Amino acid sequence: MAYLAFAEPGMPAIPGYAVPAADAPASFSALEWSVVALAERDPLSSLRSPGRMAVALGSLFGDRPNPKLADPKLEALRRLAVLTWHHGFQVAQSAVRGFLEAGFSAQQYELLTGSIVSARVKRRRQTR
Template sequence: MAYLDLTGFDRQPASTQAVAELTALEWQVVAIAQRDRLSSLEAPSRWARFLAIFFGGDRASPRLADSKLEALRRIAVLAWHKGYALPKQEIAAFHASGYSLEHLELLLARVSEGRSALNEGRAR
């Protein structure tokens, strides 16, 4: 019978996958997205821009300069308004910008908690 000496090896956990995290700036983008309307995802029409010039009013949020943060903002706005019902093309754009499935799950879980807390507050 053979004996294998493993005393010199450190045992690693079976799962060595990195845990998905968002930075403080990214969480701030998610929080700001809560107040954005779905219309902020669309480019304003010529008529809407004309009216905004003469009458002021609520303008859509400008696009973020960082394309990765803009993809995060877009998916967060949709999550705040629609929950888990996200368009496939937005999920694809989110992944294409460098975020993983774990990032999306983390974001959706946090937004879901926030939506539940808001609904509980309105029910009182």
């Protein structure tokens, strides 16, 4: 009886069987990182639709540019990034759920929050 150890490197693969790849490290594209960087300057009010007073003032003095992004996936990223820039790890579960439902992974969420929180800490140390 022959025995093949398929786990050893250099051994032939089993036909018709795909070996599950190891989890690739989470990453964002350059466009997605730029959305995260721009979200740092967005106020929390950019996440809400403008109220009657804001609409009235906008008609008198000119409208503010709308920071909302046309791509729903990028808008979900922007929304979570704005919340994370302002609140750190204390983000509502509904915002995280929206981020995940937009097509991002839990690993990308961890990468996003980790990088934003470390940038916040670094900036606080520089201002002291």
